[in-house]
Amino acid sequence: MAESPSHAHDGHAHAGHGAHDGHGGHHEESWFVHYFWSTDHKMIAKQYLVTGMLMGVIGAYFAYVFRMQLAFPGKPVPGYGLVTGADYNALVTNHGAIMIFWVAMPVLIAAFGNYLIPLMIGCDDMVFPRINRLSYQIFAISAVLVVASFFVQGGAFGGAWTAYPPLSAKAEYSLTPAGSSLWLIAVALEFVAFLLGGINFVTTAMNSRAPGMKAFDIPIAVWMIVIASILFMASVGPLIAGALMLLFDQMIGTGFFDPDRGGDPILWQHLFWFFGHPEVYVVLLPAMGFVAEIITTFSRKKMFAYKTVLATTFATGLLSFFVWAHHQFIAGIDPRMANVFSVTTVLISVPIAEMCFVYIATLYGGSITFSVPMLWALAFIAEFLLGGVTGIYLGSSGADIYFHDTYFVVAHFHYTFFPIAIIGSFAGMTYWYPKMFGTFMNEAWNKLHFWVTIIGFNGIFLPLFITGASGDHRRIFDYTNFPELDTPELQSLRVLATVSLLVMLVIQPVFLINFFYSMFRGKKAGANPWKANTLEWQAASPPPHGNFPTLPEVYRGPYEFSVPGRDEDYWPQNSPN
Amino acid sequence: MLDLFMLQGSSFAGSIDSLVWLVTFIVGTWFVLVEGIFFWLLFRYRKQDGVKAEYFDDGREHAIKHVWIEWPHRAILALDVIIIYGAISVWMEVKMYVPVTDETIRITAQQWAWTFQHAGKDNKIGTADDIILIDEMHVEVGKKYLFELASKDVLHSFSVPVWRLKQDAIPGRVITGWFEPTLAGEYDVQCAEICGIGHGIMPAKLYVEYPEKHAAWLENPAPMLASSNPQ
Numbered sequence: 001m002a003e004s005p006s007h008a009h010d011g012h013a014h015a016g017h018g019a020h021d022g023h024g025g026h027h028e029e030s031w032f033v034h035y036f037w038s039t040d041h042k043m044i045a046k047q048y049l050v051t052g053m054l055m056g057v058i059g060a061y062f063a064y065v066f067r068m069q070l071a072f073p074g075k076p077v078p079g080y081g082l083v084t085g086a087d088y089n090a091l092v093t094n095h096g097a098i099m100i101f102w103v104a105m106p107v108l109i110a111a112f113g114n115y116l117i118p119l120m121i122g123c124d125d126m127v128f129p130r131i132n133r134l135s136y137q138i139f140a141i142s143a144v145l146v147v148a149s150f151f152v153q154g155g156a157f158g159g160a161w162t163a164y165p166p167l168s169a170k171a172e173y174s175l176t177p178a179g180s181s182l183w184l185i186a187v188a189l190e191f192v193a194f195l196l197g198g199i200n201f202v203t204t205a206m207n208s209r210a211p212g213m214k215a216f217d218i219p220i221a222v223w224m225i226v227i228a229s230i231l232f233m234a235s236v237g238p239l240i241a242g243a244l245m246l247l248f249d250q251m252i253g254t255g256f257f258d259p260d261r262g263g264d265p266i267l268w269q270h271l272f273w274f275f276g277h278p279e280v281y282v283v284l285l286p287a288m289g290f291v292a293e294i295i296t297t298f299s300r301k302k303m304f305a306y307k308t309v310l311a312t313t314f315a316t317g318l319l320s321f322f323v324w325a326h327h328q329f330i331a332g333i334d335p336r337m338a339n340v341f342s343v344t345t346v347l348i349s350v351p352i353a354e355m356c357f358v359y360i361a362t363l364y365g366g367s368i369t370f371s372v373p374m375l376w377a378l379a380f381i382a383e384f385l386l387g388g389v390t391g392i393y394l395g396s397s398g399a400d401i402y403f404h405d406t407y408f409v410v411a412h413f414h415y416t417f418f419p420i421a422i423i424g425s426f427a428g429m430t431y432w433y434p435k436m437f438g439t440f441m442n443e444a445w446n447k448l449h450f451w452v453t454i455i456g457f458n459g460i461f462l463p464l465f466i467t468g469a470s471g472d473h474r475r476i477f478d479y480t481n482f483p484e485l486d487t488p489e490l491q492s493l494r495v496l497a498t499v500s501l502l503v504m505l506v507i508q509p510v511f512l513i514n515f516f517y518s519m520f521r522g523k524k525a526g527a528n529p530w531k532a533n534t535l536e537w538q539a540a541s542p543p544p545h546g547n548f549p550t551l552p553e554v555y556r557g558p559y560e561f562s563v564p565g566r567d568e569d570y571w572p573q574n575s576p577n
Numbered sequence: 578m579l580d581l582f583m584l585q586g587s588s589f590a591g592s593i594d595s596l597v598w599l600v601t602f603i604v605g606t607w608f609v610l611v612e613g614i615f616f617w618l619l620f621r622y623r624k625q626d627g628v629k630a631e632y633f634d635d636g637r638e639h640a641i642k643h644v645w646i647e648w649p650h651r652a653i654l655a656l657d658v659i660i661i662y663g664a665i666s667v668w669m670e671v672k673m674y675v676p677v678t679d680e681t682i683r684i685t686a687q688q689w690a691w692t693f694q695h696a697g698k699d700n701k702i703g704t705a706d707d708i709i710l711i712d713e714m715h716v717e718v719g720k721k722y723l724f725e726l727a728s729k730d731v732l733h734s735f736s737v738p739v740w741r742l743k744q745d746a747i748p749g750r751v752i753t754g755w756f757e758p759t760l761a762g763e764y765d766v767q768c769a770e771i772c773g774i775g776h777g778i779m780p781a782k783l784y785v786e787y788p789e790k791h792a793a794w795l796e797n798p799a800p801m802l803a804s805s806n807p808q
């Protein structure tokens with residue numbers, strides 16, 4: 001740690017595990033420094049969280065526009081206007097990219113990773129606080145760029161979030177000369193931001209743990225975020241190289257992916273999916289981590305088979321590097337290769353299913369309270385299961401010949417991504433809200449929001465399994481051109497999906513208002529409102545700079561609930577007896 | 578499963594549909610079972626006055642691990658083997674082993690149209706009597722076709738849902754494959770790979786004809802776009 005403390009916040013990071021005597025000095029920092037130039041992990045977490053939520057609103061708005069077009073083709077969409085083929089492609093592309101790179105990643109990994117890692121392992125800040133600040137700043141620039149790409153000449157990039165060349169490589173094909181490059185630069189910057197963040201997460205979790213916290217005393221949420229960061233860092237390298245090559249193809253006329261000049265468009269697909277499949281687990285794991293914390297707390301049960309959770313996580317992570325070509329079964333790869341990838345893909349069901357079983361077994365013998373965070377965590381398990389099992393259809397190469405690029409795929413991956421990015425985030429936000437802001441959100445409104453969101457979600461995507469099985473292909477802006485698809489039955493399913501989306505969207509302001517209103521007016525929460533064991537609950541709510549009055553020492557694992565012979569049904573990690 | 582939603586129009590559509598049924602039985606059973614256990618646990622172990630949660634020490638945990646983890650692990654592994662076997666056999670039938678075919682058809686994709694080069698009366702591709710049509714493809718029931726798929730610009734994907742056939746077209750390569758139509762009628766061809774702003778309006782019409790009708794078309798291969806109204 002060679003950085004020299006230049007102002008108050010940095011000073012904290014360097015106080016290390018010693019005393020925190022500099023607290024009095026924080027009051028003079030300006031408003032700007034406090035909110036925009038902070039190196040405090042909790043403030044950076046909130047920056048990521050709010051940015052992610054904002055981008056979530058944009059991503060949802062895009063979904064609203066293109067779903068309206070699908071339900072009522074050719075009619076102007078209220079709040080948007082007519083949706084052309086070019087608009088549709090741009091909206092779908094950026095919906096997908098924003099939801100994954102600017103919502104799921106910042107909220108699940110960056111916001112919660114930043115917030116939770118130092119608090120859960122009992123230290124005062126990240127190891128590299130200024131790298132942390134830089135990470136958010138680069139991320140913020142990338143978010144601005146991707147939104148700005150809608151306002152440049154030719155409009156936003158519309159070649160799908162997978163950006164397959166030659167369409168993405170040549171403006172004469174994509175017709176978005178500026179949009180394609182801006183999009184690609186934004187994505188590449190986002191990767192840089194998360195590489196920087198990942199360095200911090202891994203280093204901090206390895207080096208700054210409270211005395212006494214051994215490897216198997218680390219809360220699962222921390223493990224998951226760290227493993228996710230490692231997966232991300234190990235998989236993104238080739239894609240960053242690929243992104244630069246694609247950028248060169250776009251801007252200076254190289255031909256890496258241009259078949260006319262000896263390049264190969266399929267190469268991009270390998271680079272993309274070598275990253276893209278592990279990326280699925282990069283966002284899945286943190287959500288699984290939150291769910292582990294929540295179900296143990298609200299069933300007052302020890303996590304069942306803690307080490308099995310870790311083993312299955314490692315197995316999944318490792319296997320996830322060997323399944324990427326299941327996205328390319330029919331892309332013109334050697335058909336024999338499909339056999340290999342079909343085997344690895346179907347086999348990944350083993351560790352993932354085991355992980356689900358371990359979570360479900362944790363409920364066995366518990367005493368379950370259906371609080372709002374618990375509802376979200378349970379909904380995650382129930383819904384993710386459907387996403388998981390439908391993946392088997394797609395991993396079975398023979399069946400994927402039909403399913404590939406149909407709405408069945410869209411429904412499948414939203415049954416994984418929606419639980420991850422939306423349900424998982426709501427679980428985390430409602431669970432740690434009292435810690436972050438020191439107050440409770442209104443529970444009744446939150447329950448209403450939960451049920452409407454869940455019903456809406458299933459109403460959107462269950463019909464899409466059927467339209468997919470009936471022949472609806474993805475990224476098609478108007479089905480009336482296809483006689484087989486232009487039937488009243490299919491159209492009523494499309495309308496059902498859109499109406500369900502409207503229902504789901506209408507309820508979201510209830511959460512947002514509750515979220516911001518409760519910061520100021522919510523019932524005060526004590527340090528440990530849920531009676532949980534992990535260290536973040538031993539700090540004040542909200543934790544001050546430096547987190548803990550004295551840095552905690554750890555005596556036991558994180559899930560010692562309902563231990564026989566004790567009066568209390570919880571046993572904080574730092575309590576000596 | 579897919580047969581509930583659409584016709585089976587090719588010789589291998591049935592195999593794919595059976596595979597989908599197989600997967601549905603296996604994962605469907607698991608899904609219902611696991612959700613059932615899950616909701617039952619939620620009900621059974623809901624918080625009740627005076628009832629404390631159990632604490633599993635290492636010994637207890639170890640004792641029940643085989644029920645929750647080890648047996649399911651083996652069962653899933655065994656079922657995975659069945660699924661993989663089914664998946665690969667169907668894959669081989671459709672994509673790996675091209676049977677001896679009766680005729681060749683060249684399919685070329687471009688932004689945003691399909692060109693179909695039919696062999697014509699002499700049944701040989703690349704001769705003067707080839708019939709070249711845009712967005713219109715004619716084949717005969719019961720004949721095996723070899724297709725040669727190419728693209729002039731970006732990626733496209735040749736997809737015929739009723740045949741359960743899909744194959745990406747890649748510029749710079751010619752990809753071959755086969756099909757045998759078994760059901761006469763008019764069907765949709767969709768482009769399944771995003772290919773630019775016209776991707777959503779890149780349909781083609783597929784005419785699968787009985788031998789007499791196909792022979793008549795060969796005599797007088799005028800485009801029949803006028804008759805391609807929605808059913």
Ligand code: HEM
Nearest residue numbers: 060063092093096099100104160161417418421474475476
């Ligand atoms: C707000 C509710 C959502 C709705 C109604 C929705 C709907 C859709 C639909 C219908 C498509 C396919 C459009 C097409 O292929 O023409 C799509 C694509 C996609 N969505 Fe969502 N989605 C939602 C949330 C999410 C979330 C939370 C994520 C991820 C975290 C996500 C990730 C994606 C991705 C990656 C694509 C593929 C984009 C592409 O084809 O390039 N979506 N979404």
Ligand SMILES: [Cu+2]
Nearest residue numbers: 276277324327
């Ligand atoms: Cu994948």
Ligand SMILES: [Cu+2]
Nearest residue numbers: 768770772776
């Ligand atoms: Cu296309």
